[in-house]
Structure formats: C-alpha cells, structure tokens
Amino acid sequence: MRQKVATIQDVARLSGVSTATVSRALSHPDRVAEPTREAVLRAVRETGYVANPMARNLRRRRTGSILALVPNLANPFFSEILSGLASVLTPAGYGLLIADTHTDPAGRLTYYLESGLADGVVVFDGTLPEEALATRRRPPVILACEWMGETLPSVRVDNAAGAEIAIRHLYEMGHRRIGHAMGPVGNVLTESRLAGARRELEALGLPLREDWIFRGDFGLASGSAAAMTWLGLKERPTAVFCASDEAACGFMGALQHAGISVPSAVSVVGFDDIEVAAHLVPPLTTIRQPRRQIGRRAGELLSAMIEARALGGPSELLPVELIRRQSVAPPPPGQGDLP
Amino acid sequence: MRQKVATIQDVARLSGVSTATVSRALSHPDRVAEPTREAVLRAVRETGYVANPMARNLRRRRTGSILALVPNLANPFFSEILSGLASVLTPAGYGLLIADTHTDPAGRLTYYLESGLADGVVVFDGTLPEEALATRRRPPVILACEWMGETLPSVRVDNAAGAEIAIRHLYEMGHRRIGHAMGPVGNVLTESRLAGARRELEALGLPLREDWIFRGDFGLASGSAAAMTWLGLKERPTAVFCASDEAACGFMGALQHAGISVPSAVSVVGFDDIEVAAHLVPPLTTIRQPRRQIGRRAGELLSAMIEARALGGPSELLPVELIRRQSVAPPPPGQGDLP
DNA sequence: CTGTTAGCGCCTTCAG
DNA sequence: CTGAAGGCGCTAACAG
Numbered sequence: 226m227r228q229k230v231a232t233i234q235d236v237a238r239l240s241g242v243s244t245a246t247v248s249r250a251l252s253h254p255d256r257v258a259e260p261t262r263e264a265v266l267r268a269v270r271e272t273g274y275v276a277n278p279m280a281r282n283l284r285r286r287r288t289g290s291i292l293a294l295v296p297n298l299a300n301p302f303f304s305e306i307l308s309g310l311a312s313v314l315t316p317a318g319y320g321l322l323i324a325d326t327h328t329d330p331a332g333r334l335t336y337y338l339e340s341g342l343a344d345g346v347v348v349f350d351g352t353l354p355e356e357a358l359a360t361r362r363r364p365p366v367i368l369a370c371e372w373m374g375e376t377l378p379s380v381r382v383d384n385a386a387g388a389e390i391a392i393r394h395l396y397e398m399g400h401r402r403i404g405h406a407m408g409p410v411g412n413v414l415t416e417s418r419l420a421g422a423r424r425e426l427e428a429l430g431l432p433l434r435e436d437w438i439f440r441g442d443f444g445l446a447s448g449s450a451a452a453m454t455w456l457g458l459k460e461r462p463t464a465v466f467c468a469s470d471e472a473a474c475g476f477m478g479a480l481q482h483a484g485i486s487v488p489s490a491v492s493v494v495g496f497d498d499i500e501v502a503a504h505l506v507p508p509l510t511t512i513r514q515p516r517r518q519i520g521r522r523a524g525e526l527l528s529a530m531i532e533a534r535a536l537g538g539p540s541e542l543l544p545v546e547l548i549r550r551q552s553v554a555p556p557p558p559g560q561g562d563l564p
Numbered sequence: 565m566r567q568k569v570a571t572i573q574d575v576a577r578l579s580g581v582s583t584a585t586v587s588r589a590l591s592h593p594d595r596v597a598e599p600t601r602e603a604v605l606r607a608v609r610e611t612g613y614v615a616n617p618m619a620r621n622l623r624r625r626r627t628g629s630i631l632a633l634v635p636n637l638a639n640p641f642f643s644e645i646l647s648g649l650a651s652v653l654t655p656a657g658y659g660l661l662i663a664d665t666h667t668d669p670a671g672r673l674t675y676y677l678e679s680g681l682a683d684g685v686v687v688f689d690g691t692l693p694e695e696a697l698a699t700r701r702r703p704p705v706i707l708a709c710e711w712m713g714e715t716l717p718s719v720r721v722d723n724a725a726g727a728e729i730a731i732r733h734l735y736e737m738g739h740r741r742i743g744h745a746m747g748p749v750g751n752v753l754t755e756s757r758l759a760g761a762r763r764e765l766e767a768l769g770l771p772l773r774e775d776w777i778f779r780g781d782f783g784l785a786s787g788s789a790a791a792m793t794w795l796g797l798k799e800r801p802t803a804v805f806c807a808s809d810e811a812a813c814g815f816m817g818a819l820q821h822a823g824i825s826v827p828s829a830v831s832v833v834g835f836d837d838i839e840v841a842a843h844l845v846p847p848l849t850t851i852r853q854p855r856r857q858i859g860r861r862a863g864e865l866l867s868a869m870i871e872a873r874a875l876g877g878p879s880e881l882l883p884v885e886l887i888r889r890q891s892v893a894p895p896p897p898g899q900g901d902l903p
Numbered sequence: 904c905t906g907t908t909a910g911c912g913c914c915t916t917c918a919g
Numbered sequence: 920c921t922g923a924a925g926g927c928g929c930t931a932a933c934a935g
Contacts, residue, residue: 248914298646305638308637312664328651506821624929
C-alpha cells in the first residue's frame, strides 16, 4: 500500500532543474525566473508533489504546530475558546495540537514542553504547577486563564470584577441574603471569584455566611448538590451566585425539580454565559466571558511571541459583562433583610 | 534566546558510545548491555536530552500524530468524543491534531490528507464531499459519523433506529400527532433520523405532515425557531421529536417562555443525551449516543489500521438507547387522536 | 553487544 | 538567476 510519494527530487528531474530551484520556486516564487517557475509548477501538478512537512520542519528548526493544554477536553467551556484559537492559528500556518492535562500522565507535560513538539503553547489549565514550566528549554507559552504566579504573558478575564458585578446586581435587586456556589478549591478561578464576591459583600456591609457557601467543581452535578444543601438549610439565602453557568444550571434544575420556583423563591446568577444559558427556564442571568475572543487573542499574542522569538510578551485583560435575563427577581416578601 | 538543545551526539560523546547505541538504549533498551545503558541514561539526564521528534519522525517515516476533522469545534457535542479519542491515542503514542473543517478553507483538507501531516485521520464531518478523500495518497481514514458512501471504515451510531425508538415511545405514551424538528438538510444524520422517524410513523399508520416538520440545524436557536413555528400552527402536533438535544432544549425553552407547558401541552424527545439534558426543566427524555465510546473505538480501529498499514478495516455500529425522563407525558385530553 | 555508514526530504549558504 | 553541497537530528541496516 505504501505508494511512492513524489519528492522534491522527482519534481526537479521532471522539470529539468535542481532541487534548490524547485524549493525556491515554491517558497520564494519571486526569486525564480518566470519560465522556470512555470515549468516547476507544471511538474508539481503532474507529480502531485506536496512538501514533506517533517523534512521541512527539521530543516527549518520549527514544528508548525502549537499545543493547547486543556484540563478537560470534555468540558464544553473550552470548545468555543479552542475554536477562536484555531481560527487565528490556521491562517498563520500553524496546526493545533491538543492535549488533555487530566488524561495525560503528569510527566508528559514536561515532555511536551521540552520535546520541541510545538512552536508555542497555550495553557488553559490554571492548576498546573508553576514548576511545570521551569524546563531547560521551552517554547513561548501563553496562559489563557488566571494563574498563580503573574510572571507569564496571559490573556485573562477579570474574574473578581465579574463576581463583584454579580453580587452588586443581586444587592440592587433587593437581596441581602446572598450565597455562593464555588468552583473547585485550589483553582485560581474559584479563588478569584470567591474573593471578588467576598470583597463586594463586605463593601455592602453584608456577611458571607459559611453555610451559604457551597463547595463544588463548576460542573452540573455540583450545582445540583448545592441545591440539595440549600434545601436542607434552616436559614436560606434568597440569592445564589454560582461560579459557573453549568453549576447554575444544575442548581436551578434541581431546585425546580424539588418544586422550588426560580426566581420567585431564589434568584440565581451564573458565570460564563454559555450558549444554553439564554434557553434555560428561566433564562439565566449571568456574567459573560468573551470566550471566542480569549482564544483569538491568545493565538495572536502567541504568534507574535514566536515571531519575535521571545519567551515573554504583553498580557491582556478582557472585560466581563452582566447579562440580565430572568433568573433574578426581588426576594420573596419578608425575606428582604438579614435573618 | 535559542538556547542550544542537547542532541543525540552530545549524549553519545558524554557517555563515550556511538549515537547508534544511544538511540538503541532509548528505543530498545533490551538490546543494549546493562552498564552501557546506565551510562547512556546518566548522560541523558545530565544533558537533559529529549529526542527531536521532527528528526525521528522523518527517519521513521511517520508523524506521530493523527488528525481529527471536526465540522465545528465550538459545538460541545464533539468535545466528549474528542476526549474519548485522546484517551486512547495518547497511550498509543499519538498526538491529536484538530482541524475545524468549517473554519479552514476547503483546499486545506486535501492538503491535510496529502501532506503526510498525520498518520491517520478521523472524520467527524458527514458533509464532506466524498471526492475529498480521493487523493493520490492518503493515510488511513476512519469515519466517526454516518457518511454518504459506505465504502470507508467507520464507527457509527444507529441513527435511524434511534429515531424509530423515539417515535414508538411517543406512540406508546398515547401520541398520534407527532412532529419532527430536523437537522440541517443534506446532513447524513438529518436524513437518517428523518428516515427512521418516517418509517416508524408509517409502520404505526400515522402521517408525518409537512407542516409538522420543522427545518433546523441541530442548534439551540433552530429549536427556538421551531417553537415559534409550532406556536403559529392551527393544528399542532402534541409531541415533537427533535433531531438533537440542543434543538430540543431551544424548543422547550422557547415554548415555556411563551407560557406553553412541557410536557402537559407538548411532549418532547431529544437525541444525543448531552450532559445538560438531565438538568433541564423538565428533564429531557432522549436517545443516548455513547459519545465517549465513539471516540475511543474510532481511535482503536484507526490505530489498528495504521499498525496494519491498511487503508481499509472493519466498521462498527454502536447502539443507542432511550433515556426516559420527564419531557414526555400523555397528550392533553381530547388531543389523543388525529385532527 | 556495539560502531560505522547511509540516508529520511528538504532548505540554504556559497559559488558560478 | 541557478546549481552543488552540506547538514537539520535521528534510526536502521550491516558489519564486526
């Protein structure tokens, strides 16, 4: 089955020039005489020649692809970001290599960086240990998430500000008993959003009661679990700010399945503005992250770093935005104050 | 910045053996004497040597990666399949290269196949023209979707059977007025599911009225649009089988936002069983596709083909399953018969 | 068991 | 403007 593939030599022979000329005719068309180029191109067409990327890259000392490190590929949150990333990488001549940092053994990460498999790396996993990037030699890396250390260039979203906006909105709608459904402990996003919420509540003179903080992991199931906890509470918050839309969706769903009405009995605010948010019942009020743009900017900044052969570069902070829909209403009568 | 990277020569020099031995010590440890190997490994550690994949692959005449052609990366439907795919590819020593067939220019596809960029290809896009694969030379390809021609090995799901099951379930719940929210015209999945639905309805002696077929594209918005159409109908179906869960979600959402109750006024069945389905209000009854397994099996069959250096191979049909939740109920009183 | 030798296919000085 | 030659870094015969 291994049919013979045309090489640059075949083309050279057929068009009666040297391989060097073929190479030039394809890479720098302007540096070759018109008729010669024509002849070469004809031979290319005839042989069906396509340059072997392996050989070319070996020679050029590059790989032509960039690597995305995603914590969990199955999480739809990343698909749109990756889409944005791919849309700028492809025109720039890079392929997109994707690795799941949860599936892959840890050692593999260092390997990825040191192996020269990629010309650049986009890190989406905020929980990767910083040491992981401290390898002898590595390509440019850009973070597309918050990160413990602030040393590397990144494209981030203002998570704390988003949390503050969410809390303020609930406050302005009359809520005083406000809870929070957290992401996974130790995650930077979790911490930023929690910190933002805490700060804003404090500024408003409201408590964040320990029993109104529900631990979770950003997932649907963790939202449902939070709802169960909420149901078991003697004194319940009248509004819950969820650290992700998925959690919010699980939370609202479970509550309504239990006969609790949203938003008349509880108000809910999410985070992310995933596509389904607008189609839920009730439509979810949430903090929008410009996901596609995160991917795009990450790709652009990374290409620039590669071009400049620099390990460092500028960072960028993208704004978030409150999207008001119908999952927030004033608190039920008699519950507008602290218990 | 371009620090010098250790090559196999550096290791050879440092450990006092030939490069061939270094290569063997790393690739075939058993073919090298114990002490020699130790020395080599020590030198490797000392120099931080990592084999250059480009050079290795050029020599081995392989690429070490497989390419996934996805119609739309932003569609979360694929993320779980890709996750399953990655989970078998990584241990097998392959990287996962992902290309968005809608973002990428069409010519690029042929390039992908001919360029020798990947050792194998997984096609998720059922709308790719069959000619696209008719290149001079291409690596093994496996289809992870239905396809017009049945010539290539594939991992598929029994879409028609799924549709039949959905329709039968609605029938058994008492429905006689049954509609269908379609996927995009021309898509194989669309056709199979429509055909399955049509066949089953016929078998049950029921009509599929033209005005009860809602065109769409599998997306949330198209589900909402179908709801609008439904609302405008004089004679409405009491149940709608949606070609995707996203469409079902959009459909139920829009209906409920308009004050129509699901399932008391309309019953809905979806297709896919995406994660959120169970958390919707009401929880969505749907046809489950084993997405992660689709990815896994595709990876396994493809590796086998590559191993065997064969362009052909076995296909596989994965079963679907009805998941009963709460979006289906008997029709409203007086609407249990055809109008 | 180890070293020598010969490329994998391409690009890029350096001459002509 | 074109050709000749060398080598990117590695592995797979083939000898020894």
